Amino acid sequence: MSVIPNNHVATSISSSSCTFLGQHKLSTTIRTKNVWLPAKYTGICKCVATPEQTAYTTKVSRNFNIGKLQAGYLFPEVARRKTAHLLKYPDAQVISLGIGDTTEPIPEVITSAMAKKAYALSTREGYSGYGAEQGEKPLRAAICSEYYANLGIEADDVFVSDGAKCDISRLQVVFGSNVTIAVQDPSYPAYVDSSVIMGQTGQYQKDVEKFSNIEYMRCTPENGFFPDLSTVSRTDIIFFCSPNNPTGAAASREQLTQLVQFAKKNGSIIVYDSAYAMYMSDDYPKSIFEIPGAKEVAIETASFSKYAGFTGVRLGWTVIPKDLLFSDGFPVAKDFNRIVCTCFNGASNISQAGGLACLTPEGLEAMQEVIGFYKENTKIIMETFISLGFKVYGGKNAPYVWIHFPGQSSWDVFSEILEKTHVVTTPGSGFGPGGEGFVRVSAFGHRENVVEACRRFKQLYK
Structure with a gap:
């Protein structure tokens, strides 16, 4: 600390210097930002806090699109x-x-199959490492046989995964940032959030609580929770969930026929989320592929999570027919396969053993x-x-x-x-x-x- 006599010029000192001054019986009279010294010191000193240390930052910019998401x-x-x-x-x-x-609890007929697989991994004969990224052939065949029999779906159209939610994001990677999307309103938030992260949307508009560049298909009690498609603008991708989360509404065969015809007219792709299909009591389609023409415009994703209690085990599947083509004629399934092989090493072999057990007569019961x-x-x-x-x-x-x-x-x-x-x-x-x-x-x-x-x-x- 330095004290300049007679001219009353304030001198900046650190916080530690203030402590030092305290040892010299500094006057207790404090005025804003100034500390007055005893009379024998004819000057003013000014305490200034030591500048805060700033955290180190990299030179990598944050993904602008994630910054558009609202809250958590x-x-x-x-x-x-x-x-x-x-x-x-x-x-x-x-x-x-x-x-x-x-x-x-997960039924024992299913957990016992997983336990048997897990124990087998401790033997030379039963050990297996990486499997096919698309899933094990017996499981793909069983899913096809149980849920898509007589619908024109083949076992190699089925991609086994770690859950429908994960596949939704992988599909978004396939579609890229230049597509437009439509969603039911209300609907499962992963559709919108993954679209925002991919850069498919504009900014969030607080006045209407929507992201620009997304077509929100309003579903209300008045329209039976099925959108009036005559008022819906054309988009590249249509996310549709039936039975719907959160409304619980299931689409009838007539309604899904309208949806498929709407997609075909506009050249759109439907991503059909059937995660709750087995809960349906009414005679409504459990798969979009029950609707004529759907193989040319639709993808279906599903899961064992809500059927077998696999929310923690993680096992689902996505069906992409060979008839589904991009505008240049390239098969959508081939691009999805490339993304799966690049970003995913396949579902756990233990969870797949459980999935296969789910599809036995005892497991289904x-x-x-x-x-x-x-x-x-x-x-x-x-x-x-x-x-x-x-x-x-x-x-x-x-x-x-x-x-x-x-x-x-x-x-x-x-x-x-x-x-x-x-x-x-x-x-x-x-x-x-x-x-x-x-x-x-x-x-x-x-x-x-x-x-x-x-x-x-x-x-x-x-």
Whole structure:
């Protein structure tokens, strides 16, 4: 520290110098930013904080498109709010009916096949390393036989994967950044978010809660949750989920015929998500390939997650017919195969052993029992909200109940339910602007938890 006598010029000193001055019985009189010395020092010194150290940064720019995403992905955000609620109420018995994660044990006929495969890997005869990126031939053949018999689909049209969600992103890589997309509104958020990340969209428009350059196909109770295609603009790719997540609505044969004809007229490709097809009770198509002409315009993706409890095991598949061609005549399947071989080493051989067991007669019966359990949960939830006077949708053909709270914010309803009942749901607006005013309640839960949650709902809304 230096003190300049007589001319009262302020001198900058560091924080450590202030400590040093304190040892000299510095006056306790403090004025803004100035420290006054005792009279024998005829000058002013000024304390200035040591400049903060800045973190090292690389010279690599962030992906501009990821920066366009709004807040966090829906389900991690729901989980974050659940965690915050538990910190606030550490003794609360929180029941999760939000994220669509299965809760019931995987049937033993399936886990025993996986265990047998796992133990075999410890032997010379049973060990296997890398498998075919497209999946093991017996599993591809079994999927084709069970779900696509007599539909003109062949075993080598089936690509086995680690889940439908992963394949959606791989398909986006195939399509690239120059395509346009359409989505149901509301719909599973992975379709929109993967499109944003790929650079297919413009900026997020807060006034309408949409990304520009995406065609949002509004699905409401008034149109039976099937979009009015006469008002939908032409896009390259159409993402369509039936039964739908989150509304639970399943498309009829007539509606899917309209969709296929619409795609063919516009030269578009449908990415058909059939992850909940086995939950359908009505006589609706379980595959898009039941519709004439679909092989020329559609891809289908599916999963064992919600059938066999494979949400953690990870196993799904995507079907790309040989008849599906790009505008230059090149087969879409060949490009998808290239992406799979480049970005993926194939699904786990243990999970594929489980998938093969799922498709045995015993495995299919066991999966139907699990599905039946969740459908009974759905019935309990639906009857609860109907008894309380709510407009309730979905449920019959899907493990989700879509409940209308007219005039209310979805996140506000989510927060009120969590705060007053300690039950986690999912706000409808997280699935798109068309979901505002709705809340999705998942039927994936232990029976006692579903019953208890419904008891709490009745207390809240009686």
